[in-house]
Amino acid sequence: MAAMALMSLSKTNILCLLIVVVLFVLACFIEICSAFKQTPPSSPSSPPHSHSPPHSLILMNCSSSSSPLGSGRLVDSSFTSPSPSASAFVSPACCSYLETYPSRVEAFLARSGRDLPFDVGMYTDCIHLKDAAHFLATFLVRPGSNVSGFNFNTFFPIAELGVCMPAACNDDDVAFVVKQILNLVDGKDFNRTTNNNLAFLHGTPLASLHSDDFPPVALLRDCDVQVTSQQNDAPSKPDSYGVCAMTVTALLVALSLGSAVLANNKPASTAPTSDVEQASSTEAAGERQLREPLLASSEASSPPAPPGQTTTPTSPQSNKVMRNLVKCFDISYSFQKMTAVPAKSPTDCLNGMRVLSMLWIIMGHTFMMPAAIAGFDNPLDVLSNDYGAKNSWKMQAILGGEMSVDTFFMMSGFLFIWVCYPQAMKTKSGRLPYAAVVAHRYMRITPALSFCLMLYYKVFAFYGNGPFNARYVHSINRRCDTSWWTELLYIQNFYPWNSDDVCMGWTWYLGNDFIFFLVSPLFLMLFTSGGMAASPRARHSNAVVGTVFLVAAIVGCTIGQIFLVYRHNLGVNIFDSHYARYTYWSYNKPYTRFPAWGIGMLCALFCKLEFSPRSSRTAAAEASSPAPEQDSDGQEEEQQVQQSYTGMDILRSVPSSWHHAAVVLAAGTMAYIVLIVTEDFKGKGNNWSVFQEMLWLSFARPMWALCCGVVTLSCATGHVPLVSDFLGHPIWVVPARLTFNAYLVHPIIIKCLAGNMTNYYHFSFQDVMHRWCGNSIYSFALAACVFLLVERPCMSFQTLLMSATKRRSSKRTTASAQTTQ
Template sequence: MFTARKWIFLIFLISQTSANYLPPLVPPNLKKVNSQIFTNLTLNLNEILASLRLQKLGNSTECGAKISQLVTDIKTGNPESVAFLDALGKPGPGVTTGNFLLLGNYDMCGTGALGNQTSGNVYKNCVVMATLKLGSLPLSLTWTGCSPPECSSTSDVRGVLDQIAALINKSRIIQTDPSSWSVQCDVEQKFDAGAYVAVMILSLSGFLVVVGTMWYLLEPVVLSITDRGRDDTTVLVQAEETEHGDEDPDKKLSNLEEKYRTSNQSGRILGLLGPLLKCFSLQKTMGTLFSTSTKPGQVLCLNGIRVLSINWVVLGHAYAFSPYYIAGYSYVADLMKRRGFMVIQNGLPSVDSFFALSGFLVTYLLLKQLSKRGGMSPLQWVAFYVHRYVRLTVPYLVAMLVEGWLYRLLTSGPRSQQMFSSSLSAHETCKKYWYTNLLYINNLVPFKGNGGCLGQGWYLANDMQFFILAPIFIVLLFWRPLIGLLGTIGSIVSSAIAAAVITAVYHLGPAFTADTNQDDYWLLYNKPWIRITPYLVGILGGWVYWRWGGMISTRVERLPEWLKVVYAAPLWAVTAAVQYGVVCGLYQDIQKVQLHHINPSEVDSVFYQSTARIAWSLSLTLQILLCQCGLGGFINSLLSWTGWQILARLTYSVFLLHIGLMTVLFGQLRHPLFLNPDFEFSVLYLGILAISYLSAAVLYLTVEQPIANLEAMTYRKTK
């Protein structure tokens, strides 16, 4: 029979392995390991409890005394003790299949059931993490429960944990280093300067949307009134001229205009503010969002590729968050045995797709302008960069403010403190490095960091840096094609060599796995000299399409359908096979790392890291050219479907918002996730995707498109 002491002991020992947004390392003999854990914690429990006397904790601190009292008073049925133990995380079913997650009843902490029993004294939710060793097997464990008011500080709870760890070591069954134990208790999240700025900006945006929408509706009425005033003025002028025929007409008109000065100034003000306010109107922004009209020269297949790529990115991040709450790692081990799981496990090419698309589109559009004008003036080059910076930065800033300062105020859950109060949380990184994001240097400052404020911001920094450099390659390709071609190819080769050298020097694997040194991996993952490869390939693709796309399309149109298939089928087959190899080619290597702790050979790692980005982006760029030149068949029809345009306009906002939304979602969870069968994760992913697109639509309608409308009023004048 389990006593109160046994429950107290178990809550510190049985929980889930923590993760850093990565699939955990799964022991190859998982069932045997779990059997050992279960056997030692049950058959040897009495021996452990014989030396674990929690009452002794009362001799040290007020916190320890309170815990000892709660455990002792459970025998008498003390309501506070019952509620305290009821709120603690307890062992559930599935221990032998990897269910080590024990989330206490979070809602009983604070002013919940425990608050009612203590006359309002607040119990805080705490998360305890401890590294234990069962034989030769290290386990990183976590547990959540309520901490009594007497344990007012984290150090109080830590003092109790140190004593518990020392008593556990005396059992000689499970060993632990007390210094490795950590505890994090809820702290009140307060408004700070950043939160106030976020609220002000969101309020201003909402106000402008409301006013702009109302003005769009009322403008005809207001202008008609203004026009009527001007008509009355004309009639009065004619009357004055009739009555004072010999008086100076200019003087008479001046006197009359003075009479109606207020009306005329209002008209002029409305004429100036009207177009600005209409930029925020929902009628205009929704019209843009839901428009499916096309223009000659558009590369329509990019819309479908963009939407599918962002959905792939969200899929990978949705799985990356789930290890925090997975209740059975045997399911993870089964997932890793599936070759199809590589789409999630090795989904990094989804980001390379965006780099390639960006390089292709920038090159194609800029070459069209250069060929039309024969060059660009200094003012036009300034507008070229300002246009890009404004369009990206304003919605980026709003997303930073919301995720970095507001989400933590809106989220509460068993593990929300870990997500919002750690040194790596969005709030802390935003406070420290917000300026690096606005300068688009957050992939370099800090040098070994994940992107400053907003983890996904590293991509935007790279993309902006590539955009700044792109005209160098594009102008050379326009004026000196041979030099431009050699320079672009040489840069691609140099980037591949840099990736190979970094991989070899730092002994990095071919993919980002749970045992990868994250500090070293950032040298490879988010640095511009490594990630520029697909962007440069996209530049070459845009140049090829601008220079020869029309000619190839004309010749392809003359071919019979069967001959088009003969030409296109091998190219599609080869590019698809290369892409499959890039994504799934690491199946054996990742299996060795994740399931058997065997690192792949350095040769394999160097080869993959230096060639995978080139292979993926070349294949994708060739597929775009096939679609645009009439050899895409049903694939082009699918990717160029006009309905993709609506979702494609939201992809930037989805990219900005989806990780923050997942942080809130997972931070609110009160229960573990049982992802087996796959249906549960599918529902979770589709829900995240739907929420991301709905939130993106709000950001698009209230910030992104209104700013685009305002900026376009000025940008068009420089063209």
């Protein structure tokens, strides 16, 4: 088939195609090979500095009789006990270098960190010295320690220093050296250290530490030291799976580019329309295809064929199959689908809500996710009880991005009913094919998820360099090595139970969304039982029964949330252990997040249900009477519509002033929900009682979803044109199609950038804002690549399979009917 397609190309086009493919494959091969090179590079050493600390501090217990204990004592956001044994001596290789090149060691140490609590030193300068390597030493307070009235129940990091040492040394050698230096010096050597700066590494909270309570060096002497390094704890080359992942990515790019050349080579006057285009043209953009908030419809009605274009294939069957497959992976066709603007719809306002919610999520993660990898060198600027940013409403505006997830849940439930209810009512039984709907949903989201999982686990982990890269790589491997497969089955919210052990922890949303998608058709069956063939009284009963069951589910989940708050003492303070328990027991569980989805379903049902159906007696009388003739001006059709009306008709009849008041009230309530949390964060934190914590954790999210539903319904009626025109502007269409992929890739970008930092982040609201802008641009750019390479081709291929299945089914039905006749 490929040969037949190539024969139709001119020699010039074939030559250009071969050159492009060969150059691309060659570039990918060079990139893969370069990944196997050892890093970092070496260069001649710099002259030692006169102010370097004496290397004699290191040589005290240097003995060639000792044996190295090995390396790999890694730390990340979940700190564990260091190795049970501690080296009493420096390893022979390290000891030999220290004794042989003392002047070089002094030059190395001059590049080390000197300013506690957080100083990574001169990383770039260190790794370019001959025979030098950079190590990161983390000081961990032991469990059971009491510091300024704060009892530690696990290993907590309170300080971190970068140490430049000979590459012959391992992590245990550096840990021993750091402990030796602390035992030999007094507090005067750390004259720039202030005790009240010893807070908590990576933005984790700690009670205020005052200089009058204890000397800082004495505290560090009692800490355990864990050491990581780029050379010992980060992979220097990708493994076989990483090579396969990069090869698959390169093949996808080559396939997309090659398909674009093949698909666009023939003149338009002779190029037949592929089955993919024909299938796509039969799907309306919005109403005929299920749209989810993170999965905006990318199908638009195809333009009519040009006058001279053939619309029926005349080529052999083999060429037809080849043409369809090429069209699926044609990157130019995928780009057209990505940028197509569909016809105006009442739910266009959801495009703006979708994009703004995604940007808000990226903002929150821009602050939170780097804290576990690179961290901040000024944690007290965030955590101080007096002047910390946690006391400001601006911090809550950043952290409030977690409420955007409930916006997505509301939109998912709303669109499920908005699209599926009319489809189910058109069937005789009032039911949709459950297995087909679930299979379509799984095939719709899994390819992009699988591709991003492959990039995160086996590609991005191998392209990092910096003092924090080892921590970044370890944070990936410790989670993904055992739990990567749970995300492909969408059970990550139950196994592993702790969300911190999930490979791509942010995909908890997809796990809940898929579970809600499984149960939503069951609720839909209660509303649509019997379809349009059901009597008006039966449809009214179905509406009552379905509403009762749906409301009962929402109330039951809310009561369950109340029980969990009281049972496990959960709280909203994100800088406290109460919130850690909240994320463990409640935050990502489907039975606590369903109310937002259910409220979205209720809002859509209110629009679709008939509230004043004709009585059965009137319907029977009309059925027995002859059908009246329709006037030329459509009066009979208008009369027929007036005999029954839906919830949307009721909303349209409400005065515009009421809609404006409802939108303003909803916006004020949403702002209150986000900003009121500041009262619990102020001062020492945990200012709320258990009852107040219960009120917010149990009712804030359903109330948020209800407010989003009010705004959606008001925009759908057209009574608030200023809001609906803004949220429904065509400018939101393209980024709305990319929100699903942006949700998948933005944490990968944020974490990868943090893992490649050569120094700590310095917190300020301005810094968070400008990093948020950059992360948003990178995320949507990478999301567009995933859409063009994976998501859209898989959608086209799935559409092709569905259309082929329908044709076979139609042929079988026709043949059966002819046989019966």
